[in-house]
Amino acid sequence: MLAALHRLPTWLRFALYASVGVLVLAIAESFESGGVGRLTADTASRAMLKWCIPILLAGLGGLFSERASIVNIGLEGMMILGTWFGAWAALEFSPWMGLVFGVLGGALGGLIHAVATVSFGVDHVISGVAINIMAPGVTTFLSSEVFGNRTQSPDVPGLGEVDVPVLAGGTFFGAETPDILGSIADQGVFFVSDLASFARGLVSGIAIFSLIALALVPLSGWFLWKTRAGLQLRSAGEYPLAGESLGVNVIRRMYLGVVVSGALAGLGGAFIAMELTGFYQNGQTGGRGFIGLAALIFGNWRPLGILAAAFLFGYPFGVSLRDLDGQSTHALLLVVSFCLAVVSLWAATARRLVDAVMALVFAVVMFAWYVQTDVAPDWLPNAMPYVIVLLVLVFAAQRLRAPAFDGQIYRRGAT
Amino acid sequence: MNNRMRSASLALAAPLASLLLAFLLSALVLVLVGSNPLVAFGDMLEYGSRLEIVIDMLNRATPLYLSGIAAAIGFRMNLFNIGVEGQYQLAMFVAAVVGGALALPGFLHLLLILVVAMIVGGLWSGLAGLLKVTRGVNEVIGTIMLNFIAIGGIIAALIGRFRDGEISTNSGTKLIAESGWMPNLNGFVEAFTRDIKGRQLSGMLVVAVLVGIAYHLTINRSRFGFDLRASGLNPMAARSGGVPPKRMVVVAMVLSGAAAGLVGMVDLVSRYHRYDNNFSPGLGFAGIAVALLGRHHPVGVAFAALLFAFMDSSSSILQVTGSASPEIVIIMQGVILLTAVITYEYVNQIRQREETKMAALATAGGAA
Numbered sequence: 001m002l003a004a005l006h007r008l009p010t011w012l013r014f015a016l017y018a019s020v021g022v023l024v025l026a027i028a029e030s031f032e033s034g035g036v037g038r039l040t041a042d043t044a045s046r047a048m049l050k051w052c053i054p055i056l057l058a059g060l061g062g063l064f065s066e067r068a069s070i071v072n073i074g075l076e077g078m079m080i081l082g083t084w085f086g087a088w089a090a091l092e093f094s095p096w097m098g099l100v101f102g103v104l105g106g107a108l109g110g111l112i113h114a115v116a117t118v119s120f121g122v123d124h125v126i127s128g129v130a131i132n133i134m135a136p137g138v139t140t141f142l143s144s145e146v147f148g149n150r151t152q153s154p155d156v157p158g159l160g161e162v163d164v165p166v167l168a169g170g171t172f173f174g175a176e177t178p179d180i181l182g183s184i185a186d187q188g189v190f191f192v193s194d195l196a197s198f199a200r201g202l203v204s205g206i207a208i209f210s211l212i213a214l215a216l217v218p219l220s221g222w223f224l225w226k227t228r229a230g231l232q233l234r235s236a237g238e239y240p241l242a243g244e245s246l247g248v249n250v251i252r253r254m255y256l257g258v259v260v261s262g263a264l265a266g267l268g269g270a271f272i273a274m275e276l277t278g279f280y281q282n283g284q285t286g287g288r289g290f291i292g293l294a295a296l297i298f299g300n301w302r303p304l305g306i307l308a309a310a311f312l313f314g315y316p317f318g319v320s321l322r323d324l325d326g327q328s329t330h331a332l333l334l335v336v337s338f339c340l341a342v343v344s345l346w347a348a349t350a351r352r353l354v355d356a357v358m359a360l361v362f363a364v365v366m367f368a369w370y371v372q373t374d375v376a377p378d379w380l381p382n383a384m385p386y387v388i389v390l391l392v393l394v395f396a397a398q399r400l401r402a403p404a405f406d407g408q409i410y411r412r413g414a415t
Numbered sequence: 416m417n418n419r420m421r422s423a424s425l426a427l428a429a430p431l432a433s434l435l436l437a438f439l440l441s442a443l444v445l446v447l448v449g450s451n452p453l454v455a456f457g458d459m460l461e462y463g464s465r466l467e468i469v470i471d472m473l474n475r476a477t478p479l480y481l482s483g484i485a486a487a488i489g490f491r492m493n494l495f496n497i498g499v500e501g502q503y504q505l506a507m508f509v510a511a512v513v514g515g516a517l518a519l520p521g522f523l524h525l526l527l528i529l530v531v532a533m534i535v536g537g538l539w540s541g542l543a544g545l546l547k548v549t550r551g552v553n554e555v556i557g558t559i560m561l562n563f564i565a566i567g568g569i570i571a572a573l574i575g576r577f578r579d580g581e582i583s584t585n586s587g588t589k590l591i592a593e594s595g596w597m598p599n600l601n602g603f604v605e606a607f608t609r610d611i612k613g614r615q616l617s618g619m620l621v622v623a624v625l626v627g628i629a630y631h632l633t634i635n636r637s638r639f640g641f642d643l644r645a646s647g648l649n650p651m652a653a654r655s656g657g658v659p660p661k662r663m664v665v666v667a668m669v670l671s672g673a674a675a676g677l678v679g680m681v682d683l684v685s686r687y688h689r690y691d692n693n694f695s696p697g698l699g700f701a702g703i704a705v706a707l708l709g710r711h712h713p714v715g716v717a718f719a720a721l722l723f724a725f726m727d728s729s730s731s732i733l734q735v736t737g738s739a740s741p742e743i744v745i746i747m748q749g750v751i752l753l754t755a756v757i758t759y760e761y762v763n764q765i766r767q768r769e770e771t772k773m774a775a776l777a778t779a780g781g782a783a
Contacts, residue, residue, distance in 0.1 A: 073495075073555055112753065122760045125495050125555060126707060130756050133704050134749025141742040145448050150742060290559045297553070383568030390560040393552045 014308060019195060026194035028334045039331055040194035042185065044319055045201030050276060051321070052314025053213045054079070054285075057268030058292020059299060059306035060220050061106075061261040066301060067224060068257025069237040069405040070117050073128030076289025077135030078109035078262040082269020084139035087156045087280035088146060090273075095159045098274050099209065099267065106266015107259050109135060114258035118251060121409045132289075140282060153280035156273055162211075164203040207275045213267070214307075221303040233257050237403035240410045251412065265289060287386070294389050300400045309392075316388050320381030329376035329384055336388065337366035343395050359395060422766065429762045430708065430715075433754035434722075441747040445739050455739035463729030470604070470614040474685075476717075476724035477623045478678045478695070482702020483720055484630050485536075485674035487711040491634055492647035492667040498543055498558025499675040500699025501565035506536040507679030508570045508588070511690035512577045514683075515589035524594040528684060529622070532676040539565060540672020541665055548661040554668070562699075579689070587691025597684040617685035619677075626674060631713040643667055678702065704752045710759065723748055 005013060025039040058075050065072035072078075085105030090098025109131055116127040144150035182204075185197030224230040233253040235243035240250045268288070273280045291313050298312075299305025319328045340363035347355035376384075442452035462468055482499050489496035496502075510532035519527055543561055546552040579589045599615040634640040643663055646653035650660035682694040705723055709716030726744040733741040 116753070116757050116760075120757045120760050121764065122756050126756055127753075129495070129497065129703055130707065130749070130753045133700055134746075134753055137742070137745030137749040141444075141740060141746050144740050144742050287559055287563055290556055293553075294556050294560075297556075377572060379568060379571035382571065383564050386560045386563040387568070390546075390552070390557070390564070393556065393560075394546060394550045 010304060014304070017308075018311075022195050022198045023191055024335055024338060025198075025331075026191050028331045028338070029328075030190070031331070031334065039319065039328055039335075040198045042182075042197045042201030042204065043322065044315075044328070045198045046205050047201075047318030047321060048311060048315040049202055049210060049318075050207060050314075051317040052310040053207075053210050054268040054272050054276070054288045055291050055295050055313050056217070056307060056310035057213055057264050057271065058289045059295035059310055060216055060303065061264035061268070062293050062296035063220060063224070063261075063301060063303065063306060064233075064257045064264065065110075065261035066296065066406050067237045067403055068233050068254045069240060069403060069408060069410065070114070070254055070258050070261075071124040071128065071407045072110075072113060072258065072261050072265075073125050073290075073293070074109060074113050074131035074135075075128075075261070075265045075292055076285060076287065077128075077132040078106040078113075078265035079269035079272070079285045079289045080132075080135040080139055081105035081109045082266030083273040083280050083284060084142055084153075084269075085266070086270025087153045087273040088142070090156045090158075090270075091154065095157050095274060098156065099159070099212075099270055102266045102270020102273075103263045104266070106269060107263040109266070110259040110262020111255075113262065114255045117409070118254045118258065121411060123409070124407055136282065139280075143280065143282070147280075151282040153273075155279050158274045158278065159208040161205045161207050163205060207271075209271055209275050213271065216264070217303045217307050224303075229253070229256070234403070236410075237405055240405055244412070250410065254410070265292070268292070291385075291389055294393055297400060297402075298392055298396055301402060312392065313385065313389055316385040320384055326375035326378060326380065329381045330370065330373065332384065333366050333370040333376065336391070337363045337370060340366065340391070340395075347395075355395065362391070425762050425766065429758040430755055433751055433758050436754045437747050437751040440750050441743055444746060445743060448740075450739040450743075452739075454736075455733060455743070458732050458736050458738050459726075459729040462732035463725055466608055466611060467614050468728050470611055470616050471728040472721070472724045473620060474615075474617050474681060475727050476720045477617060477620050478681045478698050479701055479705050479724055480623045480717055480720035481619075481626060481674055481680075482678045482698050483705035483709060483716040484626055484702075484713070485671045485678065486703045486706035487709070487716055488630065488634070488667060488671040488674060490706060490711050491640075492643050492663065494544075494647070494664060494667055494671070495555050496540060496543070496558055496668060496671045496675070497555050497703065498540060498562050498699070499671075499678065499702050500697070501558070501562030502536040502539050502672045502675040503678035503699060504694075504696070505539050505565040505569060506532040506676035507683050507694065508573070508690045509535045510676075510680070511588045511591065511683055512573075514591040514595045515577075515579075515689065518592045518594060521594050524592065525597060525684060528591070528595050529677065529680060532680055532683075533673040534676070536676025537669040537673035540675060541669040544665040544668030547668075548664050574690075587687070587689040587693075589689065591684075591688045595684065596688060597680075599685065615685065617681045619681045619685055622677065622680070626677065627713045627717060630674075675699070675702075701748075704748060708752055708755050722751075 005016070008016070022040055029039040058079060061075050061078070062072055082102040082105050086098045086102030088098075089101030113127055113131055116122040116130075117124050140150050143153065147153045179200075181196045181200035185193050185200055187193050224234060232243060232248045232250075233256060235248060236250045236253045236257070240254075243250045243253075269285060272284055272288070277284055292310075295306050295309035295313055299307070299309040316332060319332060322328075340359045344356045344359035344363060347353075347359060438456075442456075445452040445455060463472065482503065485499050485502075486496055510528045513531045514524065514528040517527065518524060539561060540558070543552075543554050543557040546557045547554045574588070577588045579587060597618040600618055600620060601611055601614075601616055604616055605611060634643065642653065642658040643666075645656065646658050646660045646663040647667075653663070654660050678698050679694060683690070687693050701723060705719040706716055708722075709719035726748060730741040730744040733739045733743070
């Protein structure tokens with residue numbers, strides 16, 4: 001059965017996974033008192049889409065860098081630079097310039113990282129940590145000089161949102177179109193309506209900025225796997241000496257990878273300031289650069305994998321943000337418990353007993369917690385996304401393959 | 416001998432060069448935003464050399480140094496404990512709760528608080544080490560996630576339960592009885608200088624010095640420290656030498672976390688005596704900077720901690736005189752760190768090249 005699954009086209013397979021996910025969510029929320037239906041509501045999937053974008057962009061940033069052998073812990077710092085420069089330019093000029101300056105700010109951070117690691121051979125993590133420490137200092141200083149407030153900017157305009165015509169009732173050259181998914185969602189049929197409303201959230205009220213970010217997924221795949229420059233960049237990540245011996249300027253490819261990496265992280269930062277919060281704020285990245293790295297690892301250093309991981313990690317953020325009474329997070333406990341039980345079963349069939357027992361214990365604890373309470377405590381929505389990231393890494397981090405030369409320092413002429 | 420002198424001067428030249436570069440760069444930034452760097456730096460130097468501000472500086476340098484040592488223990492084994500931030504906040508919270516609930520006679524109470532803090536910090540950090548060796552979770556991402564879980568999850572979950580009921584407006588834990596307060600060092604300082612008005616030099620300074628000595632002895636002078644450094648440099652070689660690299664990872668993380676647990680103690684046992692929103696955040700990340708700048712050397716880290724603490728405590732005058740934004744020191748610290756990291760590596764490479772040359776010369780001489 002698994003083999004048959006793998007014969008399907010990738011997009012269909014991922015759509016199938018997503019439907020199963022929605023089914024699980026629909027079941028979980030049907031147990032919730034009052035059956036609020038917020039886990040599969042279009043607001044939830046819309047929030048998921050929005051909150052996954054910074055993680056996606058950070059993950060893609062990590063992809064470009066690590067495919068060129070340079071580990072980029074500095075993504076968080078580059079993202080922070082993106083939030084400030086994006087917010088500033090959006091205020092000063094226009095939202096589109098905000099996007100451009102976010103990219104430039106992040107790329108500047110990437111350039112510093114490239115100079116330190118590629119040219120001077122500084123340990124990748126050390127340089128990245130240094131950038132993470134420096135970036136908030138730079139933005140705090142700039143913020144207090146320019147905005148006259150060291151922690152926050154005035155409100156920043158975004159790029160606007162669109163509804164897809166026909167599917168979600170968007171306008172088509174000014175003409176009204178039907179809202180097909182919306183009307184199915186209103187029927188209240190179990191699972192079918194859930195699926196429709198979840199899908200509706202993905203095609204209505206989409207930030208234009210999100211569309212640009214999503215377009216970068218196939219674009220990155222195309223660049224890294226279908227172009228000569230991409231192949232050369234990946235050769236730097238696998239076996240730079242081999243590339244060098246064939247006349248590839250490996251150093252230049254590493255620079256390209258790291259600068260693009262910073263640019264993507266900066267774009268993610270600009271997205272946070274312009275679309276998620278609507279202003280620049282100190283510390284608003286909230287570790288998303290690191291979660292992007294987690295998405296990169298869980299996504300097995302591939303664009304589509306990173307997208308799936310970003311959805312997975314972005315979903316709890318999206319749900320928790322608007323979860324004022326703790327009901328959604330409470331239902332999420334059941335979902336996590338169920339997923340862990342599946343992991344446990346799967347590990348048991350593969351005869352990995354330690355994994356199976358560990359996952360089962362976590363599943364039982366989560367389930368007991370779910371049964372014992374009616375709503376999640378107020379702090380859980382804040383911690384839940386990070387717990388999920390850690391759990392995913394704990395149960396998935398072992399069967400993945402990083403680029404062979406990832407994290408090592410290459411010196412031209414040294415063997 | 417000549418070589419040693421050269422090597423020592425190279426080692427000193429690197430931090431001095433980065434310091435100079437940082438001054439020049441931040442002066443440039445100040446000129447660009449229309450401030451006079453000479454006036455600003457002059458203000459800082461004048462203000463920072465007052466006795467009261469020197470006390471402030473030492474009180475700031477103490478947790479920075481402890482945090483730096485915590486990071487340095489990890490670095491010596493090629494581990495990146497980015498989670499000092501979460502470790503010290505969690506340790507401080509639990510120590511405050513335990514210290515507030517119990518009242519032991521005299522010195523024991525204080526000791527208990529410090530030990531609890533070290534245990535909590537060590538366990539939380541050890542968890543990241545355990546995840547690394549058993550599940551392959553990279554310690555950088557692991558410790559960062561544990562930071563968010565500790566601060567946003569555990570502390571947020573428990574603070575309500577241990578909130579001091581008597582003072583409803585205060586969101587802190589119960590005040591620790593005076594037996595759990597660290598004596599200050601004012602008497603010692605005042606023997607040499609004048610009265611210190613309104614300031615207390617924390618006795619944690621002595622603890623920090625002891626931790627520094629212990630760090631030096633274990634890492635540089637003991638069999639254990641040798642094993643630790645060896646498995647950091649080359650886990651495979653260490654393993655064939657009988658050192659289990661996985662266990663060393665967990666042990667190093669636990670030790671690093673134990674040192675991290677002490678970071679919040681200046682605030683807890685010398686200043687506020689309870690866990691509330693007044694404590695200083697960000698010491699964990701600053702500690703990483705201090706450890707890198709001081710090259711994980713016990714004395715080097717101390718100088719780095721003093722330097723950063725001087726900048727932090729003397730910059731508040733800029734707000735008063737208006738000669739520049741006080742935030743300029745955060746930029747200076749960042750630039751110092753980044754340039755130091757690069758110049759250290761550069762000097763390192765020069766040294767390696769010279770050593771190779773010397774070795775080549777020596778073997779060529781032997782052959783002839």
